[in-house]
Amino acid sequence: MMKVIAVLPQGLEALGAEELSLFGAKDIKTLKRCVSFEADMSCFYRLHLRASLPFRFLREVARFYCSSPEELYLGVQKSLDWSEWLPPSSSFKVNVTGISSGFNHSHFTALKVKNAIIDLQRRLWGERSEIDLNTPDICVHIHLSNQLVILSFATSSESLHRRGYRPAMGIAPLKENLAAGLIRLADWDYQCPLVDPLCGSGTLLIEAVNLALSRAPGLSKRFLFKGWPDFSESIWNQEKDIACSLEKKEIELPPIIGCEQDFNIADNAMTNIRSSGLEDKINIKVNHFRDIDLPSTQGLLVCNPPYGKRIGAEEDLSNLYRELGLFLKEKASGWDFWILSGNPNLTKFLRMKANKRVPISNGGIDCRWLNYSIR
Numbered sequence: 008m009m010k011v012i013a014v015l016p017q018g019l020e021a022l023g024a025e026e027l028s029l030f031g032a033k034d035i036k037t038l039k040r041c042v043s044f045e046a047d048m049s050c051f052y053r054l055h056l057r058a059s060l061p062f063r064f065l066r067e068v069a070r071f072y073c074s075s076p077e078e079l080y081l082g083v084q085k086s087l088d089w090s091e092w093l094p095p096s097s098s099f100k101v102n103v104t105g106i107s108s109g110f111n112h113s114h115f116t117a118l119k120v121k122n123a124i125i126d127l128q129r130r131l132w133g134e135r136s137e138i139d140l141n142t143p144d145i146c147v148h149i150h151l152s153n154q155l156v157i158l159s160f161a162t163s164s165e166s167l168h169r170r171g172y173r174p175a176m177g178i179a180p181l182k183e184n185l186a187a188g189l190i191r192l193a194d195w196d197y198q199c200p201l202v203d204p205l206c207g208s209g210t211l212l213i214e215a216v217n218l219a220l221s222r223a224p225g226l227s228k229r230f231l232f233k234g235w236p237d238f239s240e241s242i243w244n245q246e247k248d249i250a251c252s253l254e255k256k257e258i259e260l261p262p263i264i265g266c267e268q269d270f271n272i273a274d275n276a277m278t279n280i281r282s283s284g285l286e287d288k289i290n291i292k293v294n295h296f297r298d299i300d301l302p303s304t305q306g307l308l309v310c311n312p313p314y315g316k317r318i319g320a321e322e323d324l325s326n327l328y329r330e331l332g333l334f335l336k337e338k339a340s341g342w343d344f345w346i347l348s349g350n351p352n353l354t355k356f357l358r359m360k361a362n363k364r365v366p367i368s369n370g371g372i373d374c375r376w377l378n379y380s381i382r
């Protein structure tokens with residue numbers, strides 16, 4: 008069994024734990040912005056292929072105590088058989104998180120770890136690895152906490168929220184994993200119509216459809232564990248085949264509609280939808296939301312309007328929220344509505360009372376995923 012950490016959006020830790028458990032993770036502990044768990048090799052690969060919420064995975068390979076940079080240097084060298092994991096032909100980088108007394112500068116700590124590794128390599132082989140900050144072969148992750156050092160290997164150099172379908176982004180787009188989490192919290196049944204009246208570059212709708220189709224987000228990702236000494240090609244291929252076979256290509260979906268009043272941003276949404284191969288499933292209307300007609304059967308509305316923190320001043324936006332409230336009451340009676348609010352001063356202009364409020368951090372902004380039943 009491997010000890011692993013999944014890094015998650017703040018507020019989605021419990022949902023993330025549920026998803027990991029569904030795919031077979033064991034001994035799951037929910038922490039702040041992450042979940043720790045154990046996994047065998049099949050489960051480890053399955054999670055990378057199919058989990059939709061984590062930003063990244065870190066596999067713990069050693070832990071030790073140290074109280075000075077010199078002890079850290081020696082601890083890193085002794086913590087595992089580096090000759091097996093990091094030959095000089097492989098590049099690497101070092102990331103540091105957490106704090107511990109005597110280690111106030113993460114840059115300095117990373118440098119100490121890097122020197123420990125390359126000095127050891129020089130001793131073993133007479134040569135050293137290159138440092139590659141963008142596409143390294145090995146990502147060494149050091150977490151410090153009260154003199155405890157946890158040394159892990161990250162399984163990807165870039166964040167897994169980047170699914171790869173989004174070359175075009177509007178203003179303040181949601182991260183794809185956060186959008187997937189919001190859709191899961193909204194509990195869309197894949198049967199009723201789904202509408203985003205302020206869809207921007209379409210992230211909520213694309214993630215919703217990907218969930219409905221059971222598409223595995225990790226199928227086309229570059230994972231660093233393929234270069235690890237214990238990588239099992241056969242288990243990977245087995246899990247990959249299963250992940251591919253689960254996609255429900257032929258499923259009939261209800262109407263899925265996005266509305267965006269800015270022509271260029273709507274065009275971004277269409278580009279993203281096409282690059283996800285979902286052009287026959289999601290329909291984008293270039294309109295003010297007040298001008299769209301909703302399907303006659305009741306459904307689910309989700310949205311992420313501007314909050315006035317990053318885009319649009321608060322005053323200008325009060326009208327938008329007021330109009331949204333009126334639109335919902337006039338046109339969406341009986342629908343379920345979820346809104347990601349980063350500004351309670353604005354949500355009050357909806358003039359409705361929320362049933363549920365889920366705290367979520369969206370890129371550092373303290374938000375609430377609010378649910379309303381429209382009467």
Ligand SMILES: C[S@@+](CC[C@H](N)C(=O)[O-])C[C@H]1O[C@@H](n2cnc3c(N)ncnc32)[C@H](O)[C@@H]1O
Nearest residue numbers: 180181205206207208210267268295296311312
């Ligand atoms: C925060 S962004 C949505 C981002 C989106 N969730 C994404 O991931 O790209 C809000 C969007 O609402 C659009 N918008 C603002 N007022 C609108 C209106 N009255 N009708 C339709 N769209 C509007 C803006 O142009 C902007 O693209």
